[in-house]
Structure formats: structure tokens, C-alpha cells
Amino acid sequence: MRPMTFLNVDVAAGVATVVIDRPPANAVTPELIEEFLTVVPGLSDDPSVRVIVLTGVGRFFIAGADIAVMRDLSLDNHVRMRRWIEVQRLLELAPKPVIAALNGHALGGGAELSLACDLRIAAASATVGFPEMQLGLFPGAGGSQRLPRLLGLHKAKLLMIEGRRLSAASALEIGLVDEVVPDEEFAAVVATRAAEWAAKPTATIGLLKTSMLEGAPLDMEGAMAVEWAAVQQVIASEDAAEGLQSFLDKRKPEFRGN
Ligand SMILES: CCCCCCCCCCCCC/C=C/C(=O)SCCNC(=O)CCNC(=O)[C@H](O)C(C)(C)COP(=O)(O)OP(=O)(O)OC[C@H]1O[C@@H](n2cnc3c(N)ncnc32)[C@H](O)[C@@H]1OP(=O)(O)O
Numbered sequence: 591m592r593p594m595t596f597l598n599v600d601v602a603a604g605v606a607t608v609v610i611d612r613p614p615a616n617a618v619t620p621e622l623i624e625e626f627l628t629v630v631p632g633l634s635d636d637p638s639v640r641v642i643v644l645t646g647v648g649r650f651f652i653a654g655a656d657i658a659v660m661r662d663l664s665l666d667n668h669v670r671m672r673r674w675i676e677v678q679r680l681l682e683l684a685p686k687p688v689i690a691a692l693n694g695h696a697l698g699g700g701a702e703l704s705l706a707c708d709l710r711i712a713a714a715s716a717t718v719g720f721p722e723m724q725l726g727l728f729p730g731a732g733g734s735q736r737l738p739r740l741l742g743l744h745k746a747k748l749l750m751i752e753g754r755r756l757s758a759a760s761a762l763e764i765g766l767v768d769e770v771v772p773d774e775e776f777a778a779v780v781a782t783r784a785a786e787w788a789a790k791p792t793a794t795i796g797l798l799k800t801s802m803l804e805g806a807p808l809d810m811e812g813a814m815a816v817e818w819a820a821v822q823q824v825i826a827s828e829d830a831a832e833g834l835q836s837f838l839d840k841r842k843p844e845f846r847g848n
Contacts, residue, residue, distance in 0.1 A: 608629060634686070653700060697720070791847065792848070
């Protein structure tokens, strides 16, 4: 893979950590989007990667779209920036868990990216919000459709109309993040959680992700068929055999992720 300018990728012990480093605010530009579109598929396809962690350098996770870039209100520019949605779909459909480690401000398109991840862990000093409307913009980086699915229509609408930046604690209260960690413990807790998730049956998690998404818009009959197709894949997996055998052997399972 060609060297990246804004993304630092480290893979160790099954954990791929993608660190966003585009000073001063990790704001999103077409160039940063292209780097994500280069990095994420490779991590998705790499069987040695059991979990992907996204995080930022400094006091910003992602401050959202680069406002200077967004000043170009042309359709062409928005088509370029709209590829952020492709990044989100790659994460949402990745055949492995994706953790958004919100080290700092996660705003606008940054918060919207986190909605496509499977776990959101926030440092206590992080803030999360959808301030697009304060800029006269539409929260159109996936958030207007994912947030209602997460929080319910009314709460999502209020959050987006008001555009408030929530503290990590407030975001936890409403279910926008899953865990809040004191700043000084954040890196260690993220590493621990990532290691825990890397040891789980990775392929089965990938199947759970895609079958839940596939089944969501279907009627119960169709959804049950999606679930049954997933079950049939999992019962043929090494991890299913290992999990059951480990219980009978009274030992911890050693899932190999397939
Ligand atoms: C993400 C991809 C989008 C895809 C779009 C799809 C296209 C089609 C749909 C279009 C709809 C748009 C969808 C999404 C839009 C957005 O995300 S809009 C941006 C939303 N984000 C914000 O509004 C946050 C703006 N930042 C702030 O409010 C503050 O920085 C802060 C978070 C409250 C922190 O304040 P403070 O601690 O005082 O720091 P600052 O001095 O403000 O910031 C430090 C430097 O960082 C620069 N900066 C901050 N945010 C951005 C940003 N979003 N873009 C560009 N630059 C940013 C800030 O200017 C400072 O720079 P310097 O002055 O040079 O130090």
C-alpha cells in the first residue's frame, strides 16, 4: 500500500489501529476520504486483522467535513465529499468488528462515521454532535438516516435541529456512545477492549453485522430466512466447534476467527 499522508495504520496481535492525523482538527477532505478508501478494504480483507480501531491524534477524533472545503457548494465538490458514505459502508459491512475510539471532538461527518462502527468508546473529554445545521448544512454524511435508527426519530431530529455538542457523559446517557473512559485511561481501555474483541469469533461477528443490516428492512419471514442462512454458515465454522468443545473441556475458547 502506498504511504499515507493522514492515516497511520498499525497492525499488531490481530488489532488494526487506524490513527487520523490531519492537523489541526482531523477535518475531512477528499484526500483524506481517498486514504480511507485505500486503507479500509485492505484491513477488511486481511485475515490477520480481527478488529479495526479508528481514532484520532490530539483533541479531535474528526471535526467533521473541512469547512473550508465545504464552502465550495458545487455539486461536483459534494459528489467528491459524498464518498465519505462509501467509507461508512465499508466499515458497516466489514466482516469484522470496527471500534470508534473517540479520543476527542467527534462532530458532523466525524460523528456520522462513528455511527457506522460497531462500538463507540469515548474519552471523558470528547464531545459528540451534529452541528451541520448551525452551518446551514444538512447532516448529509449518513447521519440523517443512521441516527434515527440508533436513537429513534424524535431524539435524532432534536439532536440535529439543535446541533448541540454533547459531552461524552451525555452521549452515553442517550446511547450515542457505548462507553466513556477517563482521559488518562482511554488508550489502555481501548487497547483492552480491542484485544477482547479480537479474540471473539470474528467471522461470526461479520455475519451478524451483515445479516442484521440485511434483515432490518424485511418482513419477519424474510428476516428469519436471512438469520437461518447465517446460522447455516456458522455451524460449519471452526469457531463454533471450538466454542462448544471448550465449554465441555471447561477451558476458555481459542477462537481463530473463522
Ligand atoms: C465528513 C465528510 C462529509 C461528507 C459530506 C457529504 C456531502 C453531501 C452532504 C453534505 C452535508 C454535509 C455533511 C457534513 C458536514 C460537516 O461535517 S460540517 C462540519 C461540522 N463540524 C463542525 O461544525 C465543528 C467545527 N469546529 C468547532 O466547532 C470547534 O473547532 C470546536 C470543535 C468547538 C472546538 O473549538 P476550539 O477548541 O475553540 O478549537 P478551534 O480553534 O475552533 O479549532 C482548532 C482548529 O481546528 C480548525 N477546525 C475545527 N473544526 C474544523 C472543521 N470542521 N473544518 C476545518 N477546520 C476546523 C479551526 O479552524 C482551528 O484552526 P486554526 O484556527 O487554524 O487553529
